[in-house]
Amino acid sequence: MRRSLLVAALAAVLPGAAGAQGALGLQGYGYPTGQIGSAALALGGANAEIDPASALNPASIGMLSRYSVYMQYEPEFRTTRFGGASDKTTTIRFPAFMLAGGFGRFTAGLSATTLLDRSWTNIVSDSQLVGGEMIPSTLTAASAGALTDARFAASYWVSPKLLVGAGLSALIGQNRVRFGRTFPDSTGVGDVVQSSTINFSGSALSAGVVWIPSDAFVVGLSARSGGALEATQGEVTLGEGNAPSRYGLTLAYTGIPNTTISGRFDHTAWSKMDALGGPQMSTFDANEIGLGLEVLGPRIGGAPSLARIGVRDRTLPFGVNGDKVSERGFSGGVGIPVARGRGQIDLSIQRATRSAGGASEKAWNLSIGLGIRP
Amino acid sequence: MIRRLLRAPALLAFPLALLAGACTERLDSAAGCPALCPGQSLEILDTVIDPAIVLDTTLVGYPPVGFESPLLLAARGDTLDVRPIVRFDSLARLWTPANDTLQPITRVDSVSLIVRLAKTGLPVAATYFIDAYDVGDTTLVDSLPATLAPLFVAGRLLGSLEVNGATLGDTATVSIPLDTARLRAIITTPGQVMRFGLRLRGATGGAFWITPSDDQTNGPRLRYRVSPDTLVAPFVVRPNSFTPREPSFIANDFPDYNFVATAPDVRAPGRVAVGGLPAARGYLRFDLPRWLLDSTAVLRAQLELVQDPIRGLDDTSKVVIRAQLGIAGWAVTDLHRAARLTAGPAFYVGDSIVVAPGDSGVRRFEINALLSTWRLVDGRQPIPSAIILRSEGEGYTPLAARFFGLNGPAALRPRLRVSYVPSIRFGQP
Numbered sequence: 096m097r098r099s100l101l102v103a104a105l106a107a108v109l110p111g112a113a114g115a116q117g118a119l120g121l122q123g124y125g126y127p128t129g130q131i132g133s134a135a136l137a138l139g140g141a142n143a144e145i146d147p148a149s150a151l152n153p154a155s156i157g158m159l160s161r162y163s164v165y166m167q168y169e170p171e172f173r174t175t176r177f178g179g180a181s182d183k184t185t186t187i188r189f190p191a192f193m194l195a196g197g198f199g200r201f202t203a204g205l206s207a208t209t210l211l212d213r214s215w216t217n218i219v220s221d222s223q224l225v226g227g228e229m230i231p232s233t234l235t236a237a238s239a240g241a242l243t244d245a246r247f248a249a250s251y252w253v254s255p256k257l258l259v260g261a262g263l264s265a266l267i268g269q270n271r272v273r274f275g276r277t278f279p280d281s282t283g284v285g286d287v288v289q290s291s292t293i294n295f296s297g298s299a300l301s302a303g304v305v306w307i308p309s310d311a312f313v314v315g316l317s318a319r320s321g322g323a324l325e326a327t328q329g330e331v332t333l334g335e336g337n338a339p340s341r342y343g344l345t346l347a348y349t350g351i352p353n354t355t356i357s358g359r360f361d362h363t364a365w366s367k368m369d370a371l372g373g374p375q376m377s378t379f380d381a382n383e384i385g386l387g388l389e390v391l392g393p394r395i396g397g398a399p400s401l402a403r404i405g406v407r408d409r410t411l412p413f414g415v416n417g418d419k420v421s422e423r424g425f426s427g428g429v430g431i432p433v434a435r436g437r438g439q440i441d442l443s444i445q446r447a448t449r450s451a452g453g454a455s456e457k458a459w460n461l462s463i464g465l466g467i468r469p
Numbered sequence: 470m471i472r473r474l475l476r477a478p479a480l481l482a483f484p485l486a487l488l489a490g491a492c493t494e495r496l497d498s499a500a501g502c503p504a505l506c507p508g509q510s511l512e513i514l515d516t517v518i519d520p521a522i523v524l525d526t527t528l529v530g531y532p533p534v535g536f537e538s539p540l541l542l543a544a545r546g547d548t549l550d551v552r553p554i555v556r557f558d559s560l561a562r563l564w565t566p567a568n569d570t571l572q573p574i575t576r577v578d579s580v581s582l583i584v585r586l587a588k589t590g591l592p593v594a595a596t597y598f599i600d601a602y603d604v605g606d607t608t609l610v611d612s613l614p615a616t617l618a619p620l621f622v623a624g625r626l627l628g629s630l631e632v633n634g635a636t637l638g639d640t641a642t643v644s645i646p647l648d649t650a651r652l653r654a655i656i657t658t659p660g661q662v663m664r665f666g667l668r669l670r671g672a673t674g675g676a677f678w679i680t681p682s683d684d685q686t687n688g689p690r691l692r693y694r695v696s697p698d699t700l701v702a703p704f705v706v707r708p709n710s711f712t713p714r715e716p717s718f719i720a721n722d723f724p725d726y727n728f729v730a731t732a733p734d735v736r737a738p739g740r741v742a743v744g745g746l747p748a749a750r751g752y753l754r755f756d757l758p759r760w761l762l763d764s765t766a767v768l769r770a771q772l773e774l775v776q777d778p779i780r781g782l783d784d785t786s787k788v789v790i791r792a793q794l795g796i797a798g799w800a801v802t803d804l805h806r807a808a809r810l811t812a813g814p815a816f817y818v819g820d821s822i823v824v825a826p827g828d829s830g831v832r833r834f835e836i837n838a839l840l841s842t843w844r845l846v847d848g849r850q851p852i853p854s855a856i857i858l859r860s861e862g863e864g865y866t867p868l869a870a871r872f873f874g875l876n877g878p879a880a881l882r883p884r885l886r887v888s889y890v891p892s893i894r895f896g897q898p
Contacts, residue, residue: 118505123898177504217506225888226515226769236509236895274895276511278768283820283835287511287766289893326897333897375507376898413898415505454505 118175118184118215119420119449119456123376123413124242124270124368125213128190129383133167133464137428137443138387139405141357144315144345145305148193148441148464150208150246151343151361152303152317154260156195157202157250165466167191172461177454188212191464200252211242211412213270223276230282240270242295258305260317266297266324266338297324299338311350318342321364326371336370339363339412343383353391360384365412379419383409398432403443415452422449424460438467508898511890513768518761521772521885524754525874527742528808531750534612535722537864538683539587541746542599543676544669548782549867550731551746552621553679554604554612555582555689556724557663558711560656561704564695577653579703580693581644582628582665585680586637589866591783593634597671601627601645605655605664607712617728621666627651634675642687652693662711663691666728678865682708682724689725727864733781735826735869739876740777743790744826744860744869750808751858751872752795753883755843762844765889770837772856774872775881776829784827788860788868791821792834794842795855808857821861824870832872833886 120126131140132148143149147159148167169188174181188209195204216237223232245267250260275288303317321338343361361383369378387405394400404427411420428443441464449456503509540553565571582601604620628647645667655661669675682688691706708724732746741751753772761767772792778784793814797807820835836856843854862868873881 122505122507175505217502217509219502219506219509223513225513226771226886234509234511236506238896270896272896274509274511274893276513276768276890283837284769284888285767285837287768287890287893289766289895291896293896328894328896331894372898373508416507452504 118173118182119415119451119454120171120173120411120422120458121213121215122411122415122420123372123378125211125413126186127211127363127365127381127412128169128188128209130191130208130210130244132165132191133169133428133441133443133462134401134403134430135387136445136460136462137403137405137426137441138357138389139385139407139424139426140361140383141359141385141387141405141407142315142345142347142355142389143359143361143385144303144317144343145313145347145357147195148191148466150191150193150206150244151301151341152260152305152315153246153248153262153301154250154258154303154305154317155315156204156248157197157200157252157258157260158305159195159197159202159204159468163193163195163466163468165191165193165195165464167462167464169460169462171458173456173458175454175456184215186212186214188214201249202251203247203249206244206246206248208244208246209241210244210266213238213240213242223278225278225284230278230284233277235273235275235277235288237273238270240293241268242266243268244299246301248301256307260303262301264299264301264319264338266295266299268295269293291328293326293328293333295324295326297338298322299340311348313345313347313349315345315347316343321367324368324371334371337367339365339367355389356387357389358384358386361409363412368412377414377417378412379410379414381410381412383407392429395432396435398436400432401430403428403430407445411449415454418452420449420451422447424448426460428462437469438465440465508895511893513888513890515886515888516761517884517886518757519884520875520882521755521757522753522875522883523756524752525741525883526752526804527736527740527749528752528805529736529745529747529749530805531748531809531859532864533722533809535719535724535726537727538681539678539865540681540725541589541676541727541865542586542667542669542679543589543674543867544671545674545676545782547731548733549674549676549746550668550729551676552617552669552728552730553667554617554726554728555584555665555667555682555708556605556710557665557691557706557708559706559709560661560663560691561706562656562659564704566696567701574656574695576695576697577656578649578694578697580647580649580652580691582647582689582691583642583644584667584689585640585642585687586632587640587678587680588637589676589678590786591674591676593637594671594673594675595633595635597632597634597669597675599630599632599643599645600668600670601629601647602666602668603627603651603664604666605662607662610713612713612723612726614728614730617666618730621668621730627665629670644692656693732867733779735779735871737777737871739874740871741774741858741874742869742871743858744788744862744866746864746867748860748863749869752804752808753856753858755854755856755885757840757843757854757885759845761887761889762840764892766893767837767840767887767889769835769886769888770840771886772834772836773884773886774832774834775877776824776832777871777873778829779826779869779871781826782867785825786868787823787825788862788866788870789821789823790832790870791859791861792836792839792856793859794839795857796852797855798852807855811857811859826869826871828870836885
C-alpha cells in the first residue's frame, strides 16, 4: 500500500501525458483542470468549496476528520472537429495529490494540483519549399508539463459551525516543448528541432471559510489572490504577470435526508496571466457555474456508498483566434467505500462539449479519486 | 427499490475504473491545425552565398607514393604510361641443405615474379606483354621519375610474360619468368637489391590493376629455386624496401609504388582539378557569415560548382568525386598536408557525385553536415572552414574532373546555396 501511495505521489507531481494542441481545451498555457476532486467533478464541481479533496477552499481541509491521503487519476478522451476534419486524442492526467492531518480543531495539509495542463503533441505531414524544390516534411510540435499549484493550507474550527482556513501556494512547473521539422533522409535536407523548457515560478495566497448556518445548509466561500508569476525559457524571460486570482461560493442544501443539493459559482481572473503569452494568445476571465445532487446509496462493506449527478458550465481561459472557448459538462459518478470505510474510491464521468472559432469538441472525462483515512 | 437502482452504477464503477486504467495516450493529431495550433509555423529561407569561397587551389600527389592500392599497370599510347615498381631489397641468400649446415646460396634457377592482375573495366586486347625491368640502383634516388625512366631499357629487361587477354578472367595470378643468370648474380652478391619495374606492352592501349604488397596472400612475390632437388621447396620472397633511409619508417611505404611515366595534366588556370595521375585534390576554403553558422538552423547547404570538361582519355567513363571535411587546424599552413587531413566519410558525411571527365554543367555537393563543424566554440573557430574534393580512384585511375574556381568567370564561380531556419523560439503561446 505504501508503495502504491509513493507511486501515486510521484505521478501527481509529474505532468500528464499528451494529447494534441489542435484541440479547444489545450490552447494557450493549457487546460484548467479546475483543481476539483473526483467526487466534486461528478457533481459538476458544485460542492468544490466544501470538498476537502478539492484544492480551492483551504478551510475545507478541516472537514477531514483524520490524517488523509488523496490522489486522483483523470484520463480524457476527446474528439475535435474543425472544418469537416476530426481527431480523436487521449490525455492522461494525474491532477491531484494531497496529504492532510489534524490535531484537535486544527488541520494542515499539503497538496499538489494541476492548475493548467499543457500536454499535447502535433504531428503534421506536408511539403515544404526548400531551395526551390517541394520536399515532403513532417512538422512536430509537442509540449509536456503543467503549471502546478503546490499549496500549504491550514484550517481551524472557530466554532462547530465555522471553519476558517488559509493557504500559501507556490505556482511552479515546467512545459517541456519540442518543435521542429524533419525531412526524409533521401532528400539530403537536414532536420531542425528545438527542445527547450519553460519554467514557471509564482505565488498565491488563499483564504476561505466553511459555514454551517443550520442543519440544512452548508456554505463554502474562498478567494485566492495571485502574486507574481513569471515564465522563463532558458535564460529568457517570456513574460511577467500574475497568478490568476479567483473567488468562489458553494451553497449546499442538506435538508432532505440522505440527499445533498449543491450549487457553486466561481470566477477566475485568468487575464492576469496574459502578459506571459505572446500577442497571439487571447486570455479571458472565466466564470463557472455548477449544480449537483448527491444521494446516499447502498452500504458496501458496512459503509454507505454515494451516487452523484451534476452539470457544469464554464469558459476556458485561453481562446482560439480571439474567441472564448465555452465548456458544458454533464456528469455522474459514485463514491464507493473501501476497507470498511477507511478509504473511498470516487468515480466520475463527465461528458463535456466545447466550442469556439468554428471548432467543436466533445470529451469523455473519467476521474478516479482514491482517498485514504488510515 | 432506489437502493437497488443505485447498486447498478456502483457495480459498473469497477469495470469503468479498469477501462480507464488500461487506456493509453493518443498523441498525434493535427486535424484542427493550423487554426487550432497557433505559432506552429517554421519559416524556411533561401539564400545564395556568392562568393562562398575565399581560397581554392589544386594540389597534386595523392595518395602519397607507396600508398597506391591497387597498383596501376597501364600503357595508353603516348597519353598514359604507368609502371609499378616492386622492391626486394632483402633477399634470401642463405639456405640449409638436407643433413648439412647453413650456407650461402650459390645456385639459383626457375626465377619468377608472381603478381595478381585485375581487369580495370577497359576493353582488353588479345595479347599483351608484361615486361619486368631491373630498376634497382642504390647509387641513385631511384624513386624519382627522372631517375627511373632511363632504367627501362632493353639492357635491363629481365623477362616478359605474354598475357592472353581473351582468356584472362577478371583476376588472374601470373608468373613472369626472369633471367636466371642476372638474378643469380644479384642473389649471390651480398648487398645487391632487386627492384623490378613492370611495363605493359601491346599493340593497343591497355591497363591492369596489380594487387599491392599490403595483401600478404596475393601481393607480388619473388620465387626461385636454390637446389635441383625438386623436393626442396622454392624460396618465396615478399617485397620490402630499405630506402629512403631517413626517416626510417618511410621505407616501409616503398615496397611497391606507381611510377607515372606519362599522364595527362588535368590542371588548368582558374580551375580546381580533382583526380588524374598523380591524383589531384581540390582544396576549397570558405568564409561564411557568422549569422548563418551560429544563429540559424541550416537545412540544406549545396555547394554549386560548374564542371569544366576534360576531353581526351576515357572522357565518358564515370568517376566518383567526394567532398570531405578538412580537419587540419590553423597551425597547418602547408596546404598539401592540409588536403591530406580529411575526416572520414563516416564521421562528417560529405557528399559525392558521379561525373564523367568530359561532362559539363552545374554539380552540387550537399555539405550541410559539414557546416556544423565551422561554428564558433568558445568564441573561436577550431578549424578553417575547408573541404577537400578528391577522386575515389586516387592512385589507380587516370579519370579526373575539373571545376571552375574563384578566378573563373563570375557566372561560373563556386557558390553556396543555403536553406535555413532563423533562430527558433517556440513554446510561448
